[in-house]
Amino acid sequence: MPTARKPPDFLNGVPELIVLRLLSQKPMYGYELIQAIQVATSRNFAFGEGCIYPVLHRLEADGALNGRRETVQGRSRIVYRVTAKGRGRLEQSAVAWKRSVEVIQAILSEGNRASPAMA
Amino acid sequence: MPTARKPPDFLNGVPELIVLRLLSQKPMYGYELIQAIQVATSRNFAFGEGCIYPVLHRLEADGALNGRRETVQGRSRIVYRVTAKGRGRLEQSAVAWKRSVEVIQAILSEGNRASPAMA
DNA sequence: TTGGTATGCCTCGGAGAGTGAGGTATAAGG
DNA sequence: CCTTATACCTCACTCTCCGAGGCATACCAA
Secondary structure, three states, X not given: OOOOOOOOOOOOOHHHHHHHHHHHHOOXXXXXXXXXXXXXXXXXXXXXXXXXXXXXXXXHHOOOEEEEEEEEOOEEEEEEEEOHHHHHHHHHHHHHXXXXXXXXXXXXXXXXXXXXXXX | OOOOOOOOOOOOOHHHHHHHHHHHHOOEEHHHHHHHHHHHOOOOOOXXXXXXXXXXXXXXXXXXXXXXXXXXXXXXEEXXXXXXHHHHHHHHHHHXXXXXXXXXXXXXXXXXXXXXXXX
């Protein structure tokens, strides 16, 4: 029995959703964002730089984000802001996410009378 | 604007969760299961054979499923049943799934006063 | 008989996401 | 001066999933 496969993953594309959402609340630079994600998820998620930076670049290339280089106290950062297009994308992604979650939750609770669980 | 990246995916490892759950409700063979998933998800998901069969094999190798060849009317099938170990795995995965979903939903609705949304 | 369709299993190649480790550069502090 | 923290980036690897293909049998029709 060699397997094990690591702790269950789930998720996919979720980093993008979170990035879009957090940046829509407040513009941030990459390094800051990576730590903000950990805080916002109470350490439940911790996406690495190798995950977030590419997401940032892709979103910017798609016009969903607008990155601007700023230098503060000798520290050079690239602050990202969500564009109008990005907000649309966030909107859509959030809706798709919720639909998927509902579908799965329906399957998981099917036949589970006596456990209200879901609000 | 070359991108597009397909409709948002999300999910990952979800097929396994669904397989475990559906099989725990009723033993099925692969082909049947694949169609059951489409029905159960109202066509929202449609995992292909190239996804499901490997999942089945892996779960069996892990001892979470027990596959038994049965021949009915000349048709040979491999019916999978969830083992005790498999139920444990389902339990764990379901819990992990819910936690993840809650975390993400919290971020998505954060600061959205005036929209109760969550129950 | 021959052929098409449905059942039922399987696997391979490829695309993308995410991890972990690495590499660069500057600033602050001992 | 050297380490640590900040701040960016990228590459190699693994894993998942999709799409397409292959195999074999059963049934039905021409």
